Structure formats: C-alpha cells, structure tokens
Amino acid sequence: MAADEQKSRRRKSVYTADRGYPGAFSGETVTRRALFTGGVLAAGGIATAAFGLPSLGFALGPLFQEPADEAFLDVGTVGDFNTETFTPTVITLQAGASAGEAGKTTVYVRQAAPGDENTLDQPYIAISTRCTHLGCPVRYVQASARFICPCHGGVYAADGAVVGGPPVRPLDRFETRVSNGRVLVGPRFSLNSSFERFPPRDPSNHLDGVWKYLYPPRPTVD
Numbered sequence: 001m002a003a004d005e006q007k008s009r010r011r012k013s014v015y016t017a018d019r020g021y022p023g024a025f026s027g028e029t030v031t032r033r034a035l036f037t038g039g040v041l042a043a044g045g046i047a048t049a050a051f052g053l054p055s056l057g058f059a060l061g062p063l064f065q066e067p068a069d070e071a072f073l074d075v076g077t078v079g080d081f082n083t084e085t086f087t088p089t090v091i092t093l094q095a096g097a098s099a100g101e102a103g104k105t106t107v108y109v110r111q112a113a114p115g116d117e118n119t120l121d122q123p124y125i126a127i128s129t130r131c132t133h134l135g136c137p138v139r140y141v142q143a144s145a146r147f148i149c150p151c152h153g154g155v156y157a158a159d160g161a162v163v164g165g166p167p168v169r170p171l172d173r174f175e176t177r178v179s180n181g182r183v184l185v186g187p188r189f190s191l192n193s194s195f196e197r198f199p200p201r202d203p204s205n206h207l208d209g210v211w212k213y214l215y216p217p218r219p220t221v222d
C-alpha cells in the first residue's frame with residue numbers, strides 16, 4: 001500500500017526525474033520534447049502574427065478613419081437638388097486629381113426624403129455611376145426609376161440595389177454633407193446586398209458572406 005502511494009506521488013511530481021523520464025536532470029520540470037514543442041508553436045504564432053496583423057490593420061483601418069474636410073467637394077447649393085429625381089454632377093476623384101479628365105466621374109445626387117430606406121444617415125444620396133460588374137458607366141432612367149448599365153444588361157433600383165443582370169453588389173455611394181447651404185460630396189464607399197458599408201472596392205468584388213474578407217480594400221481605390 002505504502003509502495004503504491006509512493007509510486008503515485010512520484011507520477012504526480014513536477015520533476016521529470018521523479019516521473020522516470022530517461023535522461024532527466026535533477027531539478028528539471030519540463031521535458032525537452034515539451035520545450036521544443038512549445039518553442040515551435042511560439043515561433044509559428046509569431047510568424048503568423050507577422051503576416052496576419054498588418055493585413056488585418058490594412059483591411060480594418062479605413063473603417064475607423066473619419067474623412068477629412070478637404071476630401072469633400074462642392075457640387076452645388078441645396079436648392080440644386082430635390083427628393084424626387086437624381087441630378088448628375090461631375091466631380092474629380094481625389095486620387096485622380098492630377099489625371100485631368102480621366103480623374104473625373106459622374107455622381108447622381110438627390111436629397112434624402114423622410115421615410116426613404118437605405119439613406120445610410122446621409123443627408124443627400126450620392127450614387128456612383130460605376131457599374132459593380134466590370135465598371136461601365138450606368139445611366140439613370142427616370143421613367144423606370146432604374147440605373148441601367150449598357151455593357152451587359154446590369155439593372156439597379158433607385159437606391160442602387162441590384163435587380164437584374166450580372167452586377168455583384170449595389171452601386172457604390174459617396175459620403176455627403178451640407179455646409180453653409182452647399183452640398184458636399186466626399187469619399188466613396190461600397191455596400192453589400194444588405195446595405196452595410198465597406199471601404200471602397202473594385203468592380204466585380206463581392207461583399208456578401210466570406211467574400212468581404214477575400215476582397216480587402218486597396219489604398220488606391222477611390
């Protein structure tokens with residue numbers, strides 16, 4: 001009985017020598033196998049973090065950035081827009097500011113009306129004309145209240161939701177503000193089919209489900 005008790009106490013001892021490991025040193029509490037296993041796991045964790053953390057910061061960083069005032073462009077007075085129809089306005093995108101005509105793009109703007117769905121808390125709804133399929137310019141048809149893409153038949157509702165054709169997500173939008181009676185249009189953002197906001201993506205980038213992780217934003221997308 002006493003011998004069994006002694007054996008069990010030795011098995012539970014923190015010392016490897018007591019537990020009968022071959023080649024154990026006196027006073028050693030960690031086996032070399034456990035030490036190497038821990039070392040390899042720690043090195044793997046550090047390597048994964050070295051690649052993963054910058055990517056994560058790159059993907060999530062823009063979500064916490066407030067657009068600067070100079071990122072907003074004046075597109076007219078509040079009286080130039082109404083709640084009924086979109087008015088096409090031409091703006092110069094920030095990254096394309098030195099690109100002359102090539103940096104210009106058309107944005108459809110209208111005032112958000114009380115009771116409008118999917119205004120995303122913007123005082124004015126500013127919709128990008130870049131088709132989210134392959135980037136052709138879409139055109140708003142007032143009679144049918146649809147945005148139509150001439151390239152492959154993409155059709156969007158008046159709020160930019162896809163209602164037909166191959167586009168993969170709603171039309172992108174721009175931030176809007178009102179300052180001193182002027183309507184300002186700011187940075188572009190993308191939407192998934194539930195109208196959740198994302199940093200701007202390229203055409204053809206899906207944003208539903210796991211796709212949002214597979215198509216992270218690029219700094220050059222504006």
Ligand code: FES
Nearest residue numbers: 131133149152154
């Ligand atoms: S580019 Fe618009 S539907 Fe293909």
